[in-house]
Amino acid sequence: MAGKILRNNLAVAVLAILLVILLVYVYASTAIKMPGSVFLQHLTNGLSLGSLFALIAIGYTMVYTILSMINFAHGDIFMISLYFAFFTLSVFNMPWVLAFVCVAALTPIVGILIERFAYRPLRDAPKNSVLISAIGASFLLENAATYLFGGRPKVLPDIPLLSRVISIHSVNFQVVSIVIPILTFAILIALINFINHTKTGIAMRAVAKDHEIARVMGVNINRIISLTFIIGSSLAAVGGFMWGTRYPGITPMMGVMPGLKCFVAAVVGGIGDIKGAVMGGFILGLGEILIVALFPNISGYRDAFAFILLIIILLVKPTGILGSKAREKV
Amino acid sequence: MNKKTLHSIIAIAAILAAAWILNGILDSYVRRVLNLCAIYAIISLSLNLVNGFTGMFSLGQAGFMAIGAYTVAIFTVPVELRAAGFYLEPMNPLIAGIELPLLAALILGGLLSATFAFIIGFPVLRLRGDYLAIATLGFSEIIRIIFTNTQSITNGALGIKNVPALSNMFFIYLAAIITIVFMRLLISSSYGRAFKAIREDEIVAEAMGINLFKHKIMSFVISAFFAGIGGGLYGALLGTVDPKNFMFTLTYNFVLIIVLGGLGSISGTVIASFIITIGMEWLRFFDDELVLFGFKVPIFRPGLRMVVFSVLLMVIVLFFQKGLMGQKELSFDMLRQAAARVKGLPLFKNGRRKGE
Numbered sequence: 001m002a003g004k005i006l007r008n009n010l011a012v013a014v015l016a017i018l019l020v021i022l023l024v025y026v027y028a029s030t031a032i033k034m035p036g037s038v039f040l041q042h043l044t045n046g047l048s049l050g051s052l053f054a055l056i057a058i059g060y061t062m063v064y065t066i067l068s069m070i071n072f073a074h075g076d077i078f079m080i081s082l083y084f085a086f087f088t089l090s091v092f093n094m095p096w097v098l099a100f101v102c103v104a105a106l107t108p109i110v111g112i113l114i115e116r117f118a119y120r121p122l123r124d125a126p127k128n129s130v131l132i133s134a135i136g137a138s139f140l141l142e143n144a145a146t147y148l149f150g151g152r153p154k155v156l157p158d159i160p161l162l163s164r165v166i167s168i169h170s171v172n173f174q175v176v177s178i179v180i181p182i183l184t185f186a187i188l189i190a191l192i193n194f195i196n197h198t199k200t201g202i203a204m205r206a207v208a209k210d211h212e213i214a215r216v217m218g219v220n221i222n223r224i225i226s227l228t229f230i231i232g233s234s235l236a237a238v239g240g241f242m243w244g245t246r247y248p249g250i251t252p253m254m255g256v257m258p259g260l261k262c263f264v265a266a267v268v269g270g271i272g273d274i275k276g277a278v279m280g281g282f283i284l285g286l287g288e289i290l291i292v293a294l295f296p297n298i299s300g301y302r303d304a305f306a307f308i309l310l311i312i313i314l315l316v317k318p319t320g321i322l323g324s325k326a327r328e329k330v
Numbered sequence: 331m332n333k334k335t336l337h338s339i340i341a342i343a344a345i346l347a348a349a350w351i352l353n354g355i356l357d358s359y360v361r362r363v364l365n366l367c368a369i370y371a372i373i374s375l376s377l378n379l380v381n382g383f384t385g386m387f388s389l390g391q392a393g394f395m396a397i398g399a400y401t402v403a404i405f406t407v408p409v410e411l412r413a414a415g416f417y418l419e420p421m422n423p424l425i426a427g428i429e430l431p432l433l434a435a436l437i438l439g440g441l442l443s444a445t446f447a448f449i450i451g452f453p454v455l456r457l458r459g460d461y462l463a464i465a466t467l468g469f470s471e472i473i474r475i476i477f478t479n480t481q482s483i484t485n486g487a488l489g490i491k492n493v494p495a496l497s498n499m500f501f502i503y504l505a506a507i508i509t510i511v512f513m514r515l516l517i518s519s520s521y522g523r524a525f526k527a528i529r530e531d532e533i534v535a536e537a538m539g540i541n542l543f544k545h546k547i548m549s550f551v552i553s554a555f556f557a558g559i560g561g562g563l564y565g566a567l568l569g570t571v572d573p574k575n576f577m578f579t580l581t582y583n584f585v586l587i588i589v590l591g592g593l594g595s596i597s598g599t600v601i602a603s604f605i606i607t608i609g610m611e612w613l614r615f616f617d618d619e620l621v622l623f624g625f626k627v628p629i630f631r632p633g634l635r636m637v638v639f640s641v642l643l644m645v646i647v648l649f650f651q652k653g654l655m656g657q658k659e660l661s662f663d664m665l666r667q668a669a670a671r672v673k674g675l676p677l678f679k680n681g682r683r684k685g686e
Contacts, residue, residue: 070460121648127459128387132589133647135389139582140640147633260471263464300479307468314461315453 010275013321017283024290032294037170042293043286048177048246050285051184055239056262057269057277058191059232065208065272066228069127072134073114075259076141077233081107081240082250083145086154096159104237110141111233112226120222138259145252153249162245176245183242187235188278195274204228208272261306268313270320279321284309337662342507349503361497362567363611368499368506369563371603374587375513375596376556381585382593382657383517384549385529386455387463389581393470394443394554395561396576400477401439402562403490403571405430411492415485422482432496436505436562443558444551446473451547470578478573489572496566505563506600509556513596516552525549529594586643590653598655613638 021043028034056078063071084106088099118137122130162176195201206214207224215221243258244250265284269276284306292299313320353361373391380388409429412421420426430438454465477484484490496502516522524545527535536542565571583606591602616634646653658664 070464118644118648125651128381128385128593129647129651131387131460131463132585133644135582135585136640136643136647139579140637140644142579143633143636143640147631147637151633260464260467264468267461267464301475304472304475307465307472310468311453311465314457314465318457318461 009322010279013279017279017286021286024294028294034293039293040171041173042289044171044173044177046286046289047282048180048285049289050282051181051278052239052243052246052281053258053262053265053285054184054278054281055187055235055242056258057265057281058188058274059236060263061266061269061271061274061277062228062232064266066204066225067119067123067130069119069130070134070263071114071119071232072131072259073118073137073141074232074236075255075257075262076138076145077107077110077114077255078236078240078243078258079145079250079252079255080110080141081233081237082156082244082254083149083154084237085241085244086156086250089159090157096161100238100241103241104234107237107240108230108233111229111236114141115226115229120225138256142252142256149252151252153251155248156244156250159245162242174246176242180242180246183238184278187238188274191231191274200224200227257303261303264306264310267320268309270323273320273322276320276322334662342511345507346500346503349499353499356499358497361499363608365497365499365502365567367604367607368502369560369567370583370587370607371506371600372509372563373557373560374584374591374599374603375509376553376560377581377584378588378591378593378596378599379513379516379525379556380549380553382588382595382599383522383529384525384546386546386550387459388466388550388553389463389578389585390447390466390470390554391557391584392576392578392580393466393473394447394557395564395580396470396473396477396573397443397446398436398439398558398561398563399565399571399576400484400490401442401558402432402435402565403493404483405435405438406432406494406566407490407492408494415488415491416482418486418488419481421485425483432494432566436559436566439562440555440558443561444555447551447554448547451550455543455546455550467578467581470576470581474573474576474578477576484573487573489570489574491570493566493569493571495569496563502563502567505559509559510596510600517596521545521548526594582643586639586646588653589643590646590650592653592655592657594657595653595655595659597660598653598658601654601660610635610639 025039028039029036056074059074059077060071063069063074081103084103085099088094088102089096092099094102114137118133119130122133162174162179164175165172166175167173195204203214203219203224204227206217206219207221211221214224261284262281265280266277267280268283269278269280271277287309288302288305291305292302317323352364356364373395376394377388377391380386404425405428407415407429409427412426450469454462454469457465478487480486517525524535524540527538527540528542528545532542561576568575587602587606588599590606591598591600613635616630616638617632618630
């Protein structure tokens with residue numbers, strides 16, 4: 001039993017994360033005398049930020065598996081979804097459930113358009129051209145958003161049901177910070193089942209392995225790739241909506257940092273693995289919040305944490321925590 | 331002396347003389363734009379060395395520029411003006427009293443940038459493709475974050491003002507020409523051929539006995555050195571240095587330039603630097619209101635320029651992947667042939683007609 005758990009990468013990684021959290025707790029309560037309730041507060045914040053990262057990271061990892069490219073524009077799709085949320089909620093005054101559905105339905109259109117016009121024409125081009133095209137798409141979205149919506153931050157209206165603060169044993173948290181992790185896990189389980197047990201999911205895995213062979217087996221490659229972008233963008237939209245409830249300011253450049261961090265999360269967890277992306281998201285979210293909580297004097301370096309983690313991971317285990325070894329084909 | 335070398339020397343002398351003369355004639359706005367063209371050419375060449383000639387995809391240029399710009403800013407601001415800028419926290423006493431001339435500060439900036447590249451090169455250059463792009467981009471952000479937080483050295487988010495303004499065209503064009511000549515000599519040397527071999531196929535290059543890591547780090551360090559010099563000139567041209575200037579979106583400008591000019595072409599990069607920089611200035615009319623026949627055209631408002639700019643980038647990437655020059659170089663022969671074609675003269679030069 002114990003040996004079986006130790007051979008499972010996922011189980012080991014989860015155990016290691018729990019152990020690190022425990023050690024951090026011991027450190028926090030002894031060295032800087034942080035009360036348990038405050039620690040729990042930070043932990044909830046970290047978990048909800050981590051699940052937001054996870055939702056965006058799934059989109060990165062799925063596109064990377066299918067097309068082996070970084071979808072640089074993914075962070076900006078997330079940003080656009082926040083603007084959709086703003087317009088549905090405060091311009092069209094929709095009830096939030098309807099707004100949520102609208103955002104999740106509209107954002108994938110942006111994703112499909114980007115794939116169709118920026119990536120599809122370059123499918124057989126050298127990798128660097130695709131990378132430049134992705135950068136260009138991201139730049140275009142940012143500039144278009146600045147032009148259309150202005151650079152001044154827009155604020156999402158309050159959604160009382162989600163932003164209500166509950167306090168249990170002097171730990172205060174918003175409802176949304178509990179909803180997000182639950183939603184993320186539900187989506188994760190649904191997605192894993194979809195990929196492993198449906199015909200489309202199998203086709204998706206086939207395309208990830210080899211485009212040519214998948215085509216020979218009768219898979220419509222373009223349809224599968226579009227579907228991947230739809231799933232990725234709608235998850236980014238779900239993440240965006242929740243993000244907006246938690247951190248209300250919306251600006252055209254706000255997708256850049258979360259986008260980069262979520263790519264890091266996907267790499268840390270092991271690119272090509274949805275569970276890995278979610279785990280990477282949690283590591284990143286928890287790490288960022290806990291580091292700032294424990295060492296307030298280096299809080300200015302908060303954004304550097306993700307990149308330092310990326311470089312460490314790439315040096316120690318380039319395939320990521322859950323990734324399997326890939327051999328270079330000559 | 332070979333005829334081509336002679337021609338090149340004459341051309342260089344002509345450009346420098348023109349820069350010397352124009353420096354006295356042009357108004358400050360035009361001079362500033364032309365200076366920016368030359369500085370962008372230096373930085374784009376440094377990026378093209380890594381991305382175009384060595385085939386690695388680095389996105390760290392903004393960070394290396396920041397190192398150069400901050401070195402120039404920190405060491406060239408007159409000592410007596412420093413206290414006024416550093417009012418939140420006084421400047422670190424170790425550097426507060428040191429003032430360097432611009433040239434020394436520039437070279438120091440280049441060297442610091444190169445040293446930094448050497449240090450990060452060991453872990454980073456083991457990566458390939460997208461991973462390298464993300465890691466270099468990450469480091470460029472880390473540099474910016476460090477500069478935002480080291481209040482007593484870089485004055486944090488306030489930035490450094492009162493940097494002695496540089497507007498001497500001769501000096502900047504001399505720097506650009508030195509960069510171009512150096513790159514040309516480097517590319518035609520055995521090192522340059524090794525870089526190109528790595529670009530074409532790493533495995534084959536290694537099989538041919540090229541030390542991959544040595545050449546990659548060499549290309550990376552040289553690139554960082556020139557990016558540092560370019561960044562220093564950029565800081566001196568602006569007169570203020572601020573961490574927000576060095577967001578990684580700055581790197582995108584240079585990516586656009588090298589893609590437009592042709593990945594792996596020195597002359598293409600230089601031409602594209604001028605086209606893009608002047609074009610960006612010229613496109614400013616998109617941001618102003620336009621009144622046609624008494625009607626205000628509604629789409630012309632601030633921000634449109636950047637939209638047009640990014641659409642252009644996409645068009646170039648999608649439809650003109652080779653850029654202006656591809657991997658070719660502009661040469662005197664090419665100019666002569668172009669001139670002959672314009673005059674409608676048949677080309678008997680090589681003893682055969684076109685298509686024969």
